[in-house]
Amino acid sequence: MTLRNQTLFFEQFRRNFTQTGAIMPSSPALGQAASAHLARPRPPARILEAGAGTGSFTREIIPLLIPGDRLDVVEISSELTGFLQQRLIDEGLLRRSGVASAGLDIRLINADLLQFPFDTDYDFIIFSLPLTNFPPDMVAALLAIMMQHLRPGGVFSYVKYIFIGQFKYYLGGAQTRAKMDGNQAIIQDYARQYQFERSVVVANVPSTWVNYW
Template sequence: MTTEQLRPRSDSSSPPPSSPSGGDRLLFLTEALRTFHDTGALAPSSAELVNALVVPVTSRPNRPISVLEVGAGTGVVTRRLTQVLRPGDRLHVVEANQRFADRLREDPVLAARHPGIALRLSACRVEELPQCRPATPTAPDGIGRAAGTGPGGGADATNATDERYDVIVSGLPFTNFEPAQVRHLLDLYLRLLLPGGELTYFGYLGTTTARTLTSGPRQGARHRAVVRLLRRFEATYGLGERTAWHNLPPARAYLLRAPGGREDWRPGSDCPAAKPAGNR
C-alpha cells in the first residue's frame, strides 16, 4: 500500500478532455473481466453520469473544500474533479486496484491540473484508511509518505486525526457486495463526511432481474437485500437522483447529505436511524 501525491505540471496549458481514451477503455475492460466483483462494470462512466456525480463540487460553498473519491478506476471522474476544483481545494483519491492506481499516477490530465489543487492518491481500500494516509501534511505539489513507511514514517496511524471531507464521490459497485459490507461502507462514509457533507454514488438500472437470471436465486436475494438497504439509506439522507440514460448500461446517480454525523446512522444496523421530518 502506498500513499503519494501526484505532482502537477508547472505549465498552465489547458488540460485535455476528461473522456476516457481507448487505452483506458481497454484497461478497464481487462480489469473488469479479471476482477468483476471489485470493478462492477465493463466500461468507464459516461460524461452524463460523471457530471451527475460531481454535482456537489460544482454547487459548493465559497471556500476551499476537501473531496474524497473512492474507486476511481481509470480516472474519468477524477479528471473531471480536477477540472472543476479550485485552487486551495484538496482531492484524495482511493483506488485499491494497483493497475488502475498506476494509470492514475501517469495520467496527463491529473498532472496538468492547477498547481493550487492538492491531489493525493492512496492505493488501498477505503476501509484501510487512515493507515495509508500520509503521516504528515504535505504541500500541494509535495510527495506524501504513507504512515509507517520510510524515514520518519513510524508514527502510529491510530494516533493521527482522521481526515474528514466536504464531499465523497463513490464509484464502488455496492450491489456486488454482501449487505454487511455495504452497511459498513455507508457507516464509514458518514463518519468521513463533515456535518452537512455530501455523498454521491450510482447504480445500474435493471440489475436485480439480470442478477437473478444469470447468477441464480441466492445471488438474486443478496442483490435485493443490498438494494433495500440503499433505498432506506437514500430515504433518510437523500437529496435527489439523476438518471444517465446514455451510460452503458443506463445508471442512476444519488445525492445524499450527512446532516449530523455518525450518530444518525447506527453502525451495523439494517437501516439508518429515522431522520426527523423537515431535515431532508
C-alpha cells in the same frame, strides 16, 4: 476513450467484476452528474473520490477544484492507480497539484476503503463502487464509513447502474437474490434517511442513476 483505457478497463472487468461492476468506463456525462454539487459556488472543500477506476470521474472533478481544495482519490487496484496517475499527468490535470499558486492538494491513494486510515472528514464524497456486487456486511461497512466521514451539510453522491442489477437478480440463483435483497435493504435504509435528490444519466452505458445523500 483511449485504447489503453478501454483495454485496461475490460481486463479489470474480466478479472474482478466484483470491484468493477460496470461493463464500460463511465461517460463524461456521468462524471459531471456525480460531481454536480461540487461545481456549484462554494468555499474550499475536502473531497473524496471512492473507487476511481481508470479516472473517468477524476478527470471531471479536477477542473472543478478551487484554491484550498483537497482531493483524495482512493482506488484499491494498484494497476489502476498507476494507470490513473500517468493518465492525469499526460492530460495535464495532475500537474495542477504541483503549482503552489493553485493551492490544490490532490492525492492518489492505492488503498482498501475498509482499511484506509482516514485523517479527515469530507464535504463531498463521490462514490462509484458497485455496492450490489458486494456481500451485505461489506455494503453496511462501506456506507457506515462513508457517512461517518461525511461532514454535516456535505454531499454523498452514489451511482447505481440501471438494469444490470435486475438482470443479475432474475438470472441468478436463490443465493444471489438473497444477497441482493440484503444489499438493497441496507441501501434503501440509508436512502430513506439521507437522500435529497436523484438524477438519471442516459448518456452512459448502461444508463445510470445518480443518488445524492
